[in-house]
Amino acid sequence: xxxxxxxxxxxxxxxxxxxxxxxxxxxxxxxxxxxxxxxxxxxxxxxxxxxxxxxxxxxxxxxxxxxxxxxxxxxxxxxxxxxxxxxxxxxxxxxxxxxxxxxxxxxxxxxxxxxxxxxxxxxxxxxxxxxxxxxxxxxxxxxxxxxxxxxxxxxxxxxxxxxxxxxxxxxxxxxxxxxxxxxxxxxxxxxxxxxxxxxxxxxxxxxxxxxxxxxxxxxxxxxxxxxxxxxxxxxxxxxxxxxxxxxxxxxxxxxxxxxxxxxxxxxxxxxxxxxxxxxxxxxxxxxxxxxxxxxxxxxxxxxxxxxxxxxxxx
Numbered sequence: 001x002x003x004x005x006x007x008x009x010x011x012x013x014x015x016x017x018x019x020x021x022x023x024x025x026x027x028x029x030x031x032x033x034x035x036x037x038x039x040x041x042x043x044x045x046x047x048x049x050x051x052x053x054x055x056x057x058x059x060x061x062x063x064x065x066x067x068x069x070x071x072x073x074x075x076x077x078x079x080x081x082x083x084x085x086x087x088x089x090x091x092x093x094x095x096x097x098x099x100x101x102x103x104x105x106x107x108x109x110x111x112x113x114x115x116x117x118x119x120x121x122x123x124x125x126x127x128x129x130x131x132x133x134x135x136x137x138x139x140x141x142x143x144x145x146x147x148x149x150x151x152x153x154x155x156x157x158x159x160x161x162x163x164x165x166x167x168x169x170x171x172x173x174x175x176x177x178x179x180x181x182x183x184x185x186x187x188x189x190x191x192x193x194x195x196x197x198x199x200x201x202x203x204x205x206x207x208x209x210x211x212x213x214x215x216x217x218x219x220x221x222x223x224x225x226x227x228x229x230x231x232x233x234x235x236x237x238x239x240x241x242x243x244x245x246x247x248x249x250x251x252x253x254x255x256x257x258x259x260x261x262x263x264x265x266x267x268x269x270x271x272x273x274x275x276x277x278x279x280x281x282x283x284x285x286x287x288x289x290x291x292x293x294x295x296x297x298x299x300x301x302x303x304x305x306x307x308x309x310x311x312x313x314x
Contacts, residue, residue, distance in 0.1 A: 006309035260308035
């Protein structure tokens with residue numbers, strides 16, 4: 001059995017679906033949102049779900065311009081409880097956005113949240129300076145200070161990871177061109193590295209750090225239980241960028257105006273599903289080796305108008 005979370009442009013709320021084969025999907029909750037934050041002036045885009053300590057968790061983009069990411073939990077995948085927003089970028093007023101958070105489990109058992117962020121002093125008109133940033137956690141309450149996670153030297157968004165056999169597999173959107181009609185980019189690439197190559201050498205660990213409680217409103221910080229590590233912004237936020245992963249970046253694998261990839265593995269083959277927003281469809285690729293990909297879009301029946309979804313097995 002597979003479960004999916006997704007959003008829709010029309011509502012910017014979170015929806016759910018399930019499938020026996022990962023290709024044909026049945027809507028849950030009668031096709032109505034399972035979590036909707038519009039009454040409180042927030043949005044839900046790019047919802048990524050995962051399991052942790054016996055419960056379903058979801059992380060999501062909580063606003064177009066924000067220093068936080070959303071976090072919710074559920075026991076049944078239908079009834080979701082909103083938890084405190086996670087201030088992954090601290091109190092840095094130069095931060096413009098925190099988009100498309102995802103989670104993967106490190107080879108040492110800790111969890112890594114990654115997302116894309118841009119900075120006001122590096123943005124130029126509509127050319128947004130997004131790179132992939134990350135933080136580590138063991139409990140989704142205490143987090144290391146955000147560090148630059150992946151930077152190929154140009155704007156990127158929507159990184160997604162699959163970790164297996166001490167190997168990191170990544171897909172991401174090459175954001176150059178910013179979806180303009182004349183762009184030759186604005187599509188998805190992949191890369192990979194072995195853990196022994198240390199593509200992510202985190203500057204600080206989780207243990208032995210002083211912690212500064214940081215929340216949207218400091219008066220609510222004590223109740224939130226969210227802690228961010230103490231790395232200052234004057235320190236260079238680098239985590240082993242990025243050696244072999246930069247050397248193995250693939251050619252563009254998808255058509256123009258595609259984004260939001262999610263990686264899966266089934267019966268020994270990689271699957272990558274992605275939002276082909278240029279033609280208002282969802283598409284998919286399959287590969288036996290993470291190099292040669294076959295289009296399987298014709299085999300898919302995904303929810304109508306779904307956006308930037310997450311699929312995981314249960």
